Amino acid sequence: MELQTAGIVCSFFHPAASDQLQGPTMILLTRRAEFSAAHYYWNESLSPEENRRIFGRCANKNGHGHNYTLEVTVAGEVDPVTGFVVDLKWLKGVIEERVTSVYDHRHLNHEVPEFKTAIPTTENIAVAIWHRLAPALAGKAQLQAIRVYETPDIFAEYRGES
Numbered sequence: 001m002e003l004q005t006a007g008i009v010c011s012f013f014h015p016a017a018s019d020q021l022q023g024p025t026m027i028l029l030t031r032r033a034e035f036s037a038a039h040y041y042w043n044e045s046l047s048p049e050e051n052r053r054i055f056g057r058c059a060n061k062n063g064h065g066h067n068y069t070l071e072v073t074v075a076g077e078v079d080p081v082t083g084f085v086v087d088l089k090w091l092k093g094v095i096e097e098r099v100t101s102v103y104d105h106r107h108l109n110h111e112v113p114e115f116k117t118a119i120p121t122t123e124n125i126a127v128a129i130w131h132r133l134a135p136a137l138a139g140k141a142q143l144q145a146i147r148v149y150e151t152p153d154i155f156a157e158y159r160g161e162s
Contacts, residue, residue: 028075030074037103037108039066040060041055063107071149
């Protein structure tokens with residue numbers, strides 16, 4: 001099927017026109033973003049010695065940095081007109097506004113409000129991002145998972161409250 005508007009022809013797939021796709025189709029869609037940030041691990045209720053024992057080099061209050069990769073997974077039915085679960089340009093804008101513009105090139109412990117009291121571990125970063133994105137996605141798509149890679153070998157995934 002084609003849609004022509006202002007001299008631009010857009011082809012799109014209409015599920016109703018296919019024998020292979022019948023009825024609503026639930027899809028998981030993931031958008032990836034990146035940000036660079038510094039952090040350190042420190043629990044104020046512990047002694048400096050305990051912090052160093054538990055967190056090792058990550059307890060250095062000067063911090064250290066990572067190039068994080070964020071994956072935001074949403075679920076929804078494929079729109080029969082657009083073929084989209086959600087407009088990816090819109091989703092990119094929400095991620096930029098609510099996460100990357102706040103976290104990128106920041107010292108998480110000192111500059112991001114949720115980490116004034118919470119240790120910015122990969123796990124806590126994933127939960128914090130969920131809470132930043134969920135309100136903006138409500139009514140547009142169902143937030144399914146937040147995955148944050150601290151390194152290529154270490155990531156945390158949060159899927160909301162059980």
